[in-house]
Amino acid sequence: xxxxxxxxxxxxxxxxxxxxxxxxxxxxxxxxxxxxxxxxxxxxxxxxxxxxxxxxxxxxxxxxxxxxxxxxxxxxxxxxxxxxxxxxxxxxxxxxxxxxxxxxxxxxxxxxxxxxxxxxxxxxxxxxxxxxxxxxxxxxxxxxxxxxxxxxxxxxxxxxxxxxxxxxxxxxxxxxxxxxxxxxxxxxxxxxxxxxxxxxxxxxxxxxxxxxxxxxxxxxxxxxxxxxxxxxxxxxxxxxxxxxxxxxxxxxxxxxxxxxxxxxxxxxxxxxxxxxxxxxxxxxxxxxxxxxxxxxxxxxxxxxxxxxxxxxxxxxxxxxxxxxxxxxxxxxxxxxxxxxxxxxxxxxxxxxxxxxxxxxxxxxxxxxxxxxxxxxxxxxxxxxxxxxxxxxxxxxxx
Ligand SMILES: *Cc1c(COP(=O)(O)O)cnc(C)c1O
Numbered sequence: 001x002x003x004x005x006x007x008x009x010x011x012x013x014x015x016x017x018x019x020x021x022x023x024x025x026x027x028x029x030x031x032x033x034x035x036x037x038x039x040x041x042x043x044x045x046x047x048x049x050x051x052x053x054x055x056x057x058x059x060x061x062x063x064x065x066x067x068x069x070x071x072x073x074x075x076x077x078x079x080x081x082x083x084x085x086x087x088x089x090x091x092x093x094x095x096x097x098x099x100x101x102x103x104x105x106x107x108x109x110x111x112x113x114x115x116x117x118x119x120x121x122x123x124x125x126x127x128x129x130x131x132x133x134x135x136x137x138x139x140x141x142x143x144x145x146x147x148x149x150x151x152x153x154x155x156x157x158x159x160x161x162x163x164x165x166x167x168x169x170x171x172x173x174x175x176x177x178x179x180x181x182x183x184x185x186x187x188x189x190x191x192x193x194x195x196x197x198x199x200x201x202x203x204x205x206x207x208x209x210x211x212x213x214x215x216x217x218x219x220x221x222x223x224x225x226x227x228x229x230x231x232x233x234x235x236x237x238x239x240x241x242x243x244x245x246x247x248x249x250x251x252x253x254x255x256x257x258x259x260x261x262x263x264x265x266x267x268x269x270x271x272x273x274x275x276x277x278x279x280x281x282x283x284x285x286x287x288x289x290x291x292x293x294x295x296x297x298x299x300x301x302x303x304x305x306x307x308x309x310x311x312x313x314x315x316x317x318x319x320x321x322x323x324x325x326x327x328x329x330x331x332x333x334x335x336x337x338x339x340x341x342x343x344x345x346x347x348x349x350x351x352x353x354x355x356x357x358x359x360x361x362x363x364x365x366x367x368x369x370x371x372x373x374x375x376x377x378x379x380x381x382x383x384x385x386x387x388x389x390x391x392x393x394x395x396x397x398x
Contacts, residue, residue: 004326009357011141011171011303011330011344017197017257020250024198027246036245037237039252044234046255047204051173052265053180055188055206058230059251061244064170064191067203069097070225071166071187075211077219078102080132083124085109085116085152089142089333090168094135101220106131112143112336113295113305118151125159133164138172142333144305144342145295146176153183164211170194171302173204174268175275175346186211194302195271195347197257198250207231271347276301278345278354281384285358285377289365294340302346305332307339309370314341320364327360351385 008015029036040059047057060067076082082103084094087110098105108124110116116136125131134156138149149167156165164186169178173188174195180188190196190204207227215228229240261270279301283293286306294305308314314331315338321327330342343357358377365372 004324006326007328007353007356009321009327009329009344009349009353011194011342011346012191013193013200014195014197014344014347015349015353016199017250017254017348019257020198020253023253024246024250026249029245031243031245032238036248039248040234040237040239040243043248043251043255044237046252046259047206049264050255050258050268051178051180051188051206052268053206055180055185055208056212056231056234058205058207058227058234059239059243059248060203060205060225060230061201061239061241061247062203062225063200064168064189064194064203065093066225067189067191067205068093068168070203070205070222070227071189071211072097072101072103073220073222073225074227075164075166075187075214075218076101076103076133077217079104081106081128081130082133082135083108083121083128083131085121085134085136085147087115087143087145087147088112088137088140090137090140090170094137094168098135113145115140115145115147115295115298118148118155121152122155122159125155125163129160131160131163133166135166136168138167138169138178139175139300139302141171141300141303141342142336143295143340144293144300144303146172146298146300148298149176149178149185150183153185157184164214171300171346174271175279175300175302176272177269180206180208184208192247192251195275196251197254197347198247201244202247202251272301275345275347275349277384277389278349278351279304280388281351281354281381282343282345282358284384285354285361285380288380289362289372289377294336303330303342303344305336305340305342308341309365312368312370313338316368317341317361317364320367321360324364325360327357329357351381351389354381 188206192202193200332340
């Protein structure tokens with residue numbers, strides 16, 4: 001056998017939606033034209049409708065971190081006390097960023113693989129009544145853990161309704177329910193290369209009325225990401241600077257694709273359900289193979305982190321996926337490198353991808369002397385699919 005197809009199976013960039021890729025080739029157009037303005041306006045409307053929110057949606061030309069930074073610089077002033085909930089590499093990004101901008105940071109940290117409990121946040125809110133904002137990851141992609149954003153939002157509303165709730169939902173959107181309006185999510189950040197199935201380069205930001213009001217008094221300097229200027233342009237289908245036109249053409253196709261699952265928020269709910277099924281089937285396959293999950297207590301449906309078997313580096317697993325099969329999967333980041341490997345579910349992943357991912361894993365484990373009965377992990381996914389997705393009435397034996 002000589003053919004090995006390259007397959008991008010990481011949690012970002014994620015597999016690309018083919019029709020979006022084709023649409024991106026139509027980028028020989030100018031962004032200050034009526035045709036393009038209409039596409040931008042349709043994307044903004046599509047984002048709001050998919051998320052089912054009355055918050056304003058902004059499309060920024062940047063990677064996701066750009067919109068994270070825009071949330072900080074537009075809504076806070078030097079010395080503002082804020083709470084940062086951090087349980088992984090992306091939580092640490094919030095910590096570094098808020099400190100870099102001179103905010104007075106109360107850090108609530110949880111060990112990698114775990115999450116910051118709502119009770120911890122409640123205690124910190126009670127101890128710091130003047131807090132101006134709370135930062136968290138909906139899904140911490142570095143560990144595969146989620147946060148209970150709903151309970152956190154309701155706790156903030158109940159104890160300190162002036163604080164802004166800022167959510168890095170870059171791998172949360174499309175993998176978990178997010179009720180922006182009902183849960184009080186003031187700034188919600190997304191990114192194109194995650195569940196949106198297009199390449200990196202666009203960041204999304206959902207901005208609540210409360211966040212807009214805060215911008216009137218917030219003092220941190222800002223220039224490229226001046227959200228009030230951006231919004232003035234966005235209502236006309238424009239942006240302050242030259243946008244990533246090709247990505248916006250791709251985004252329009254993806255939003256249409258999600259609409260085929262159901263109108264408005266129902267389409268997004270289906271995308272979430274898809275990721276949740278794949279994540280649940282992956283956890284089942286991993287434990288069936290005798291492997292241990294890294295974030296078992298509140299797992300994210302964006303990505304499943306699995307511990308490498310004892311005596312084996314996850315780097316070997318990641319390398320063999322690529323060398324033997326052409327598949328690109330993620331190793332751990334930072335201290336987790338060599339210990340965990342990560343299987344992604346967000347965006348354009350289906351159950352056939354998962355059959356392949358688990359079959360490869362079995363072969364890799366077997367080749368490295370880890371005892372597996374070939375086919376048992378794949379059978380677990382098949383059984384999950386037949387029973388939970390198709391809802392088969394007949395007994396499925398695995
Ligand atoms: C991918 C990701 C980001 C943003 O990374 P960029 O490289 O700036 O796009 C931030 N937070 C989480 C949780 C992510 O998964």
